[in-house]
Amino acid sequence: MSQVPPDEVGAIERGVAESAAAALEYLAGLLRSKADLDRVLDGYLETRRLLSRTFKVLVERRLGSPTSIMKSARDRVAAVMRSQYGTVVPEDLLRVRPYGELHTLLLAYMHSFAGKAVPGTKLRIISGDQVHTERRLRELRDLGFHIQASVVAGEHQYVLVTTEQDLDDAARVQLRHNIKGSRALSASQKKQLLEILRDP
Numbered sequence: 001m002s003q004v005p006p007d008e009v010g011a012i013e014r015g016v017a018e019s020a021a022a023a024l025e026y027l028a029g030l031l032r033s034k035a036d037l038d039r040v041l042d043g044y045l046e047t048r049r050l051l052s053r054t055f056k057v058l059v060e061r062r063l064g065s066p067t068s069i070m071k072s073a074r075d076r077v078a079a080v081m082r083s084q085y086g087t088v089v090p091e092d093l094l095r096v097r098p099y100g101e102l103h104t105l106l107l108a109y110m111h112s113f114a115g116k117a118v119p120g121t122k123l124r125i126i127s128g129d130q131v132h133t134e135r136r137l138r139e140l141r142d143l144g145f146h147i148q149a150s151v152v153a154g155e156h157q158y159v160l161v162t163t164e165q166d167l168d169d170a171a172r173v174q175l176r177h178n179i180k181g182s183r184a185l186s187a188s189q190k191k192q193l194l195e196i197l198r199d200p
Helices: 007-034 036-061 065-084 100-114 120-126 133-143 167-181 187-196
Strands: 117-119 147-152 155-160
Touching: 007 036, 007 133, 036 065, 036 100, 036 120, 065 100, 065 133, 100 120, 100 133, 117 120, 120 133, 120 155, 133 147, 133 155, 133 167, 167 187
Parallel strands: none
Antiparallel strands: 117 155, 147 155
């Protein structure tokens, strides 16, 4: 998700918009022609897939620099891990888990709407209709982001309360995950290290 020159962004957006319009016109044509149900359903599914990809591309192009937001968030947590636990925890455990493209996109989007409720349906559109979209959003809590979830009129909604991270909590969460998943540590070593991470 690297930066794209403005004129190229415009060309990309025009291209995906034209593809989406063509797909919608194709589906409308099927409906007008009274095609058999299977053809209409196939046309609908293909149109839905294309529209999902279209909105995902549009969001990616307009968010600015989503990768830099994720990198900064991970770097801040890693710095706290090293400063607070660098002398008591093995070096190979002082790392922040990797986060994928969907995490990165969702974090950048929520960053731009911090303090405001965002419907889960919008998040799924942004992600290209990926099944685990809302779970990926909740996983950003492990970076110290305060994300509230609620249900309003039957719709799941999410709020990134602030763009500030709880870095102490995030450092503990990341280290706890690394310790539990380590194959190099014995059970007793894991227990000893986990005791260090007990919430103050």
